[in-house]
Amino acid sequence: MSKSSPGTAVLRRAVARNGRRLWTGTALASVYQLCAALVPVLIGVVVDRAVATGDVGALLIWITVLALVYLVLVVTYRHGARRLQRAIAEEGHRLRVEVAARILDPRVLRTDRPTGDLLAISNTDADYTSYLLDHIPRITSALVAVTVSAVTLLLISAPLGLTVLVAIPIVLAVLNLTAPLIARRVKEQQDQAGRATALATDLVTGLRPLRGIGAQDTGAERYRQVSRHSLAATLRASRTQNGYLSAATTLSALLTGGIAIMAGWFALTGRITVDQFITVIGSAQFLIEPFGVLSVVPSWTAAARGAADRVAAVTQAGVTLPPPAAAPGGIECDLRLTDVTYGPLAGLDLHVRPGEFVGVVADRPADAEALARVLAVPDSYKGDILLGGERLETVDRGRARRLLHTEPHRTDLFTGTLTSNIAIHDDHGGRLAEALRAAAADEVAHLHPEGLHMPVTERGANLSGGQRQRVAFARALLAGPPLLVLHDPTTAVDAVTEQAMADGIRALRHGPGACYGTVVITSSPTLLAAADRVVFIGDGSVTAEGSHAELVTHDDRYRRAVLR
Structure with a gap:
């Protein structure tokens, strides 16, 4: 992650304020992967100590050990996933609240971003940023799994273990070269999606006036053009990420396949035993998942950083008005x-x-x-x-x-009712009726069977322009x-x-x-x-x-x- 990235502070804060759940969940996920990595080892032990010797007692002992490992595997996965999912959900919620609070800051946010783009940041980008709390335990547990498997392979055969230890850093270094391109494409995708959302919001809001002047076709054509740009950006980002994933999957498969082929050759030449060969084949199959996780690290990092940069563009943006000084004195309504x-x-x-x-x-x-x-x-x-x-x-x-x-x-x-759009609280009593009469908004209520409980749809779309003005007038x-x-x-x-x-x-x-x-x-x-x-x-x-x-x-x- 680039130190100069404006989203770095956002990502660091997300890690810091979820530290307890994050590191507990990461530890549990690491134990889960440790147990999973030990499964092929234990299968090899069962073959060596029980199957090859015909020892029923040893067979029962090692099957019991294997069952206990699976029990720990299941328990750690369940509790680790629960803690991490809660941390992810709560962090996404915190980021949405922070972005919304900044947008609604009374000192007025200094930004030229349209409303729709701000809405996209408070939703999609906040979620993408919180996914960092999922990436960290996945990466850490994958490293644990690869380390345990590499040590196992080293103990069986030094060339096999060294192949894993040397090949993985090389593969990751090569794949990491694409991270800046992915980050740019993801950011472009989110920016274009935000523009499309902003234009859609404007068109829906002004749909009646557009129909009144017969300009709905022109508005639709404008949205079609912006939507095409958004689609093109999404396709570019998807092609880049899918190409990356294809390359990562191919390299991971070649690496695990190479390990299996080497193990087969070593078994045929007598350099490793049959039980060791079984362990190597099992470890090679198991390594496909952690290899896959580690190979997509640059893509995950780029996506999280791009989203965090957009969140930071709002949460770290300046405000229009200076900090408050003293409260006004004298005649306050002058x-x-x-x-x-x-x-x-x-x-x-x-x-x-x-x-x-x-x-x-x-x-x-x-x-x-x-x-x-x-x-x-x-x-x-x-x-x-x-x-x-x-x-x-x-x-x-x-x-x-x-x-x-x-x-x-x-x-x-x-969205709500006439009353909820006019009165913040329910204790206005006669003042609400006076405001309704003064604004001629009581007529709006009388036209509907539910009166003041008349439902109001989003942005008051079910009211005419004059009715919306009267309701807003009554509220003021x-x-x-x-x-x-x-x-x-x-x-x-x-x-x-x-x-x-x-x-x-x-x-x-x-x-x-x-x-x-x-x-x-x-x-x-x-x-x-x-x-x-x-x-x-x-x-x-x-x-x-x-x-x-x-x-x-x-x-x-x-x-x-x-x-x-």
């Missing part, structure tokens, strides 16, 4: 952006006071997306974004997200953060529902005595009319501010933006 430059935004100033409902209209969609993005992930911007007087990126992410929640335009729903309202930022929350609903949702924001978050702040990034006249104040962003900075009615009357650019 948000101030000063001279912020981020993407297309240039010198943006925005102040949201406690209890204020602010509408934001951007002349360019990219400005709206950039504002929502920088409030959700305050990274690589210039200027100041202050939450309660503290820079947003230095606030502990858990606390910052409780104080400021940004609901993106594209939201995700999960129920969370009740002091500052809530909504990006185009009503683009898929009708005018009546949109008015009900605008009234719901006002009623639930801006009633008497409330200090909640709400920012709605939208071009919807209905939502903007409900806001206390509207800010218009033109060319990346604020160019106008006032009520919706004032801006519609006096600002031509604003009027074109909201009435187009």
Whole structure:
């Protein structure tokens, strides 16, 4: 395993934290192979001490010894396999959890890998990496078996034993030359599979819009091309590995066959006895398995290293946001952006006071997306974004997200029920009903016989776009953060529902005595009319501010933006 490989640390950690089960299982597997290697020796002894002499007592004794060896063989295999399988399963689970935790890190993982590729890493690559805990005992026990057999052959005939001791390192050295090629091919295979998974995820998610514009055939053709690349990579990796296995099997068979031929010649010339010949033939047949294991070591190592490298690319990746500093002080639901430059935004100033409902209209969609993005992930911007007087990126992410929640335009729903997609806990009482009414999501529940227990399929595929928006809207309202930022929350609903949702924001978050702040990034006249104040962003900075009615009357650019 290359010391420079980024997956080395992942593999070492897997060995270290499963040490007890791994080394116990390895010891038991080694005893199993030791017993298996002794079987042909004991058969030769039975022939020499009992069969050749006709001694019935000796026959019974050595058959009993052979039976005890088989008993130890069976017991050690069973208990060793149980410990190792548990270690493999638990390590695979730990790696999946670690990858998922890194992906969901509140500080935001710094990666350009698509969602589907991350999903493949958290599943397939995590499993391939955990298989190292299977490879180590197999390799160790195979070495024990080969060593015992080689010593046995040395005691019978020095040329036979030396053949084994010299030939095996040569065979392994030759086969190991292919390890880098196998590692590259396996990594390429996993990368291409991840791309295909990512594209499939995107296509399934956007299947309804694609059908709406008649682009499903184009999407299918794109997936077909990516799938072909994935298939080609899989075939290249399979050819390489199968070629390797063919060569390894052939060399192992030639080596064991050569030992058997030498033993036959030695028996014919009187250099070894009949019982020794039987032992050699039995050992030669037995050695096929450990030879096969040792010959595929480079392939196993390459596959585990390639998978561990992909896991390490996620678990060791940096994060977008810096470590947390102190918790915000002052008025926690006060948000101030000063001279912020981020993407297309240039010198943006925005102040949201406690209890204020602010509408934001951007002349360019990219400005709206950039504002929502920088409030959700305050990274690589210039200027100041202050939450309660503290820079947003230095606030502990858990606390910052409780104080400021940004609901993106594209939201995700999960497999479950309407209730489980809206409420994290079951103890919201009347607040859940209020959030449902405010988001007009109660109508979604009323349309189904099971009401709030209506099943929701993966990504909310059984709901329309407007229904998904209302459910996500209700979820954001129920969370009740002091500052809530909504990006185009009503683009898929009708005018009546949109008015009900605008009234719901006002009623639930801006009633008497409330200090909640709400920012709605939208071009919807209905939502903007409900806001206390509207800010218009033109060319990346604020160019106008006032009520919706004032801006519609006096600002031509604003009027074109909201009435187009």
